[in-house]
Amino acid sequence: MPYTEDLSFLFFTPTRIVYGVNSSRDAGVELRNLGCTKAVIVTDAFLYEKTDIVKKIEKVLGPLCVGVFSDVPSDSGLHVVNNGYAYAKSRGAEGVVSVGGGSAIDTAKGIAILLKEGGKLEDYQGFQMLNRKVVPHLCIPTTAGTGSEVTYAAVIKDHEKHQKLLFGDHHIIPDVAILDPVLTVGLPPLMTAATGADALSHAIEAITSAQREPIADALALHAIRLIKKWLPIAVKNGTDLNARGQMLIAATLAGVAFGNAQVGMIHAIAHTIGARHGVHHGTANAVAMPYVMRYNNTDIAEENAMVAEALGIDTRKMTAEAAGLAAADAIIAFDKELGLPTTLKELGVPESDLAACAQVAIADGSIVYNGKPVFDPAEILLVLREAWSGKK
Numbered sequence: 001m002p003y004t005e006d007l008s009f010l011f012f013t014p015t016r017i018v019y020g021v022n023s024s025r026d027a028g029v030e031l032r033n034l035g036c037t038k039a040v041i042v043t044d045a046f047l048y049e050k051t052d053i054v055k056k057i058e059k060v061l062g063p064l065c066v067g068v069f070s071d072v073p074s075d076s077g078l079h080v081v082n083n084g085y086a087y088a089k090s091r092g093a094e095g096v097v098s099v100g101g102g103s104a105i106d107t108a109k110g111i112a113i114l115l116k117e118g119g120k121l122e123d124y125q126g127f128q129m130l131n132r133k134v135v136p137h138l139c140i141p142t143t144a145g146t147g148s149e150v151t152y153a154a155v156i157k158d159h160e161k162h163q164k165l166l167f168g169d170h171h172i173i174p175d176v177a178i179l180d181p182v183l184t185v186g187l188p189p190l191m192t193a194a195t196g197a198d199a200l201s202h203a204i205e206a207i208t209s210a211q212r213e214p215i216a217d218a219l220a221l222h223a224i225r226l227i228k229k230w231l232p233i234a235v236k237n238g239t240d241l242n243a244r245g246q247m248l249i250a251a252t253l254a255g256v257a258f259g260n261a262q263v264g265m266i267h268a269i270a271h272t273i274g275a276r277h278g279v280h281h282g283t284a285n286a287v288a289m290p291y292v293m294r295y296n297n298t299d300i301a302e303e304n305a306m307v308a309e310a311l312g313i314d315t316r317k318m319t320a321e322a323a324g325l326a327a328a329d330a331i332i333a334f335d336k337e338l339g340l341p342t343t344l345k346e347l348g349v350p351e352s353d354l355a356a357c358a359q360v361a362i363a364d365g366s367i368v369y370n371g372k373p374v375f376d377p378a379e380i381l382l383v384l385r386e387a388w389s390g391k392k
C-alpha cells in the first residue's frame with residue numbers, strides 16, 4: 001500500500017560500520033575506541049582450528065584479547081551462551097569480539113547481556129527486557145547474510161524444547177561492525193548461496209512488513225539489487241573480493257532495514273523448520289520466500305511489485321498483482337540458479353509435520369509483522385503445503 005499521512009516511524013541504527021579489504025586489521029583500534037581493554041573473542045571451532053582468521057584477529061588485538069571462546073555450534077543454544085559467559089567472566093572480560101556467522105554473533109550478544117547484568121540468559125528472553133546498554137561488542141562477520149552485526153535481535157535455541165527463542169533489545173545492537181571481504185572468501189558455494197538468501201529474505205520482508213517505512217525501503221531495495229547482481233558471482237567464484245564485498249554490504253543494508261521494519265512469515269516458517277528439523281536458516285528462508293510472497297500478494301501486491309522491479313523485472317506493462325507474482329517466480333528461478341532447494345520436501349521436512357509447524361509458526365514473534373495479517377494457523381498451513389510440494 002502507498003504511504004499516507006498516517007505514516008509514522010522510528011528509524012535507529014547506532015552501529016559504526018567499517019568496510020574494506022583487510023579492514024579486520026583495525027579491530028584493535030576500534031575496540032580501544034570503545035573504551036574496552038579486555039575482550040574475549042566469541043567464535044566457532046572451525047574458524048578457530050581450521051582457518052587462520054581468528055588467530056590473525058587475536059594478533060591484531062594483542063593484549064586486548066583475554067581469551068577465545070570457540071565452542072559456538074552452528075545452532076547456538078542457551079547452554080552455549082551461559083557457558084560462554086562463565087568463561088568470559090573467568091577471564092575478566094569487559095567486552096566481546098564476535099568472529100563468525102549469525103550463531104557466533106548472536107552468542108556474543110547473549111554473553112554481552114550477561115557480562116553486564118549477570119544471571120542466566122533465560123531471564124532476558126523477550127522484547128526490551130534490558131534498561132541499559134550491554135558491554136562493548138565489536139562484530140566481525142565471516143558470512144554475508146544474517147545482518148546480525150547491525151540488529152537488535154539474537155536468536156538462541158532452547159535445545160530441550162526444540163524452539164528458537166528471540167532476545168530483542170536495542171541495547172544489544174553491536175557497537176562496531178567490521179566488514180572485511182577477505183574473511184568471507186573461504187565460505188563454500190552452498191553456504192554462500194544460503195546465507196545470501198537469508199539477506200535477500202531480510203530485504204524482501206522489510207519491504208513487505210506491516211511495519212515498513214521509507215528509510216528501510218531504500219536500504220532494502222538497494223540490498224536486493226546488489227544480491228541479484230553479486231550473489232551468483234560470489235557463489236561461482238568465491239575468491240572474487242568485489243563480489244564478496246558487495247554481498248557483505250548488501251547483508252548489512254538488509255540487516256539495518258529489517259532491524260527497523262522487522263521480518264514476517266518467511267522468518268516465522270524458517271525459525272520453525274530450523275528448530276524442529278535442523279534446517280539451515282538461510283536455506284529455510286530461500287524455500288519459504290516465494291510461497292509467502294504469493295500468499296501476501298492478495299494484500300500487498302504493490303510492495304511485491306517493488307521487489308520485482310529491484311530484481312530487474314520489467315514491470316511497466318504489468319498490474320501490481322502480476323508484478324508481485326512475477327517477483328515470486330523470479331525468486332524460485334534465482335534459488336535454482338544458486339543451487340538451492342525450492343521445496344520443503346527436498347529439505348526432508350515430513351509432510352505429516354506441516355500442521356504442527358503451522359501451530360508453532362503462528363506463535364513466532366515475526367508473524368505479527370507479516371504484511372498480510374495472519375490470525376489462523378490454517379493460513380500458514382496452506383503456505384506450508386505449497387512450499388512442501390512446490391505446486392501453486
Ligand SMILES: [Fe+2]
Nearest residue numbers: 146198202281
Ligand atoms: Fe534471517
